[in-house]
Amino acid sequence: MNLNRLKYLGLLPLLASVGAQPLKCQSQSLDLPRIPNAGTPRNVVFILSDDHRHDFMGFMKRVPWLETPNMDRMAREGAHLRNAFVTTSLCSPSRASILTGMYSHQHTVVDNVAPVPENLVFFPQYLQKAGYRTAFFGKWHMGRATAEPRPGFDHWESFRGQGKYYGVTLNINGKPTKYDDKTYTTDLLTEHAINWMKEQQNSGRPFFVYLSHKAVHSNFSPAARHAGCYAGKEVPLPRSYETPKYGAPALPSTDAKTGVPAGGAAYYGETMHPDWLKAQRESHHGVDYAYHGRHPWKDEVVRYCETLRALDDSIGSVIAYLKEAGLYESTLVVYMGDNGFSWGEHGVIDKRHFYEESVRVPMLATCPELFRDGKVVEKMIQNTDIAPTILELAGLQKPGHMVGASFVPLLKGKQTPWRDRIFYEYYWEYNHPETPTMHGVRTDRYKLVRYYGIWDCNEFYDLQNDPDEMRNLIAAPEHQALIKQLTGELYDWLESTGGMSIPLKRTVRPHADHRNKGTY
Template sequence: MRPLIALACGLLLGVPTSLTAQRNTGKKQRNVIFILTDDHRFDYMGFTGKVPWLETPNMDRLAAEGAYLPNAFVTTSLCSPSRASILTGMFSHTHTIVDNQAPNPGNLTYFPQYLQEAGYQTAFLGKWHMSSHTDEPRPGFDHWESFFGQGVYYNPTLNINGERIEYKDSTYITDLLTEHAVDWLESRDKDKPFFLYLSHKAVHAEFQPARRHKGRYAGKKIELPPTYEQTKTGAWRDLKWPEWVADQRVSWHGVDYMYHSNIDMQELVQAYCETLLGVDDSVGAVLEYLEEEGLDEETLVIYMGDNGFSWGEHGLIDKRHFYEESVKVPLLVRCPELFEGGQVPQDMVQNIDIGPTVLAEAGVAQPDDMPGVSFIPILTGDKDATKRDKIFYEYYWENDFPMTPTVFGMRTDKYKYIRYHGIWDRNELYDLENDPHEMYNLIGDPEKQEVIQTMLDSLYNWLETTDGMKIPLKSTDRPRWGDYRHKGEY
């Protein structure tokens, strides 16, 4: 049982005080495999055609035999907050894991805990990176394999159910996790439904492909985005972009000083895509196992990224901001028994929908503290399917990466509104239908002021009704500039 103080906090947040899962006894308890990747951009897969030379046959298969949801978004484009939103079904300001350092408040329930109560056997393998950097087993999983923090690509140490095991001989983390995931599937209790959470380190920087893939894309180049040059030429001023965006060009997350190095962006993209190939092999191995066991028709397979990634848009790399390539993630869903393949629905979904989707397919009632919805009805053609007409976004300023300010935003199919907090700069409004590259900031357009006011009202209404009007500051041990000033080290 959770501590009384945690239960009290749960009552305030509307969190159930009991983990007893409410079952729909008439619902089949479907097996589910959830595959999560790190920093995988929504359109960097072979079938999208975004990168003509990128080959991802197994992801292509997921899309062809299932569905590709091109309008899948995270609520916060950063590892820990996004992963917390996936596991709790909550917004960042509600679960309060707002950055990569923020601790778990102690009152959170992860949706696999409800699956356990409903008779599922559950397993987590891979990168946790949420609320702390330890590798200790977390609630909700019968089988646990993880590593400290970001982990390493080669020769990792895994905490397997409390025992740390070192791997040598150039063991590659993506392959190792996949092998162990399949081993767990093979050794599971065949009389119980299962939920597997396979969480890859890839494709997080510093990108390191498997040896068999290294050099595959040497010399290949991507087409630079339309907004690549504007912060260099000064055109951003006429386009009414915020000054902080232009200032980032020569920074850790800018194209002229990426990760404080002089490496060419095209070389980074090549390494990124080569690293992604190992993940595609992993998807293939999982699908192959399901076929061999005769489970491929009935098992729900979900592939998703924890946040997007910029490759030169607005002169930026990486994530955190609310531009499309940062906030959009790949979302592939396959289950032939449930719905026909080849679907590309344009409906907006978010990472807070993962928990409700899995619980619905397990026949478990959705807890009141989860504002998301299952997206399966969209794929099955249910006329009563809940569909979003807007999504919300939040990002909180980080001491480690002070270049990006606190961001709140709202997006509809037509417009995107971005509002900054704690910085003297412009806000942003983009007409996504006519300006998909988010080049022309319309924040000062007299004809758009009513649209801006309506979106601002919706944004604040969202924050007010979800207990989001207070920035959840967290005490951390990170150094401040003042800590160095007296030492002459800054």
């Protein structure tokens, strides 16, 4: 591996202990070296939501009537990591990256039905070995749809698959427990997590809580106290709602010198968008027929926002307990989403793609002993950084297979070597064939997206001048050198991390019209 190349990519401090070999195998030893002079291991509460996009928080002002007072307070009193991204915008791959500190092509949980390899180690297992009490509450959604306990947790409460907003059945340490139809799952999980923390007060051991909500995943269903609270509110249309435009003009004459249509970047920026994107607008993941026409898409957005209110309440309840117990000052609380979500941008809904609304996630943190007073972290964070961050606060050095890095120094305002670009991957799913396999790279200013296995148009955006990604400059003559450079960096990343092979998985799904039954 060319170390100068990695240094240019901003990856050297993150990959120094990794090497150039594929990273699919991990050491089974759970003993990690301690960080010298690390101090007392801290309690950590990690709160994860589902499908919550980065700017649907009150203080972001994206939706003027949306109220999230507890998220707002975390940003005001703690830290807002405003450039947080996932490496794959999909539930299971993102959750696996959070728990392993690895890319999707490394842990191979590449979709929502892929099994979890037996050799994967989840970071709470390291915490257990180091003396932590650990607990999981909520949505696992990774490797089979069962709710059975998984490695790394002393206490376990989960549900099958996506679960339900009301009347959920929880597997509590191996025993199924059914709750009545008036019990709201977000509130239930929060209550149980707080009760478990209360039980740890006299244990003399640090604790780690992983509170993983179903909210705000479809089918959106708000708590009874919030139902209808935003009825009649007007949903603001995104600027790219009509991008790509239909009925593009005919090609103009070709410039004899450049070989491209006259107008160059200006022409291409208005007309060149992938065909798969145009087709998706007309699917169940498009605004014209969202979720098979279940509700008008604007009504879906309103219900999504109403459902978000109880999630915000959950954050408030957890922090209120920590303050009451005298633990707030010393405990790290992190809130983030497992992936973003499009609500009309480019005429589509859902996630999976590499547009900003899909790949960016909300991320907030509090720990007054380490940082306070509304710190804004501008550096690009990824979900692979969660495990190294929490391990550092436990006083443990991260294992060599983790590609992420601890962002504790960034929270403290310290200067530290950091990445200057992020990489993205998504692999075509049998259940959702409307979105193709793609790989991408994003710097502070530019984004390149390359599609695999389809005859279509790649994408390149200048995020500084076009933050809504409406003008695809993939064929602009003035950007060809940079596009070539970023393409090379994308392949350098894949080669250096064992990502040059698509991890195919067995898929057992009969076709809707009963053709092609079986395993593929």
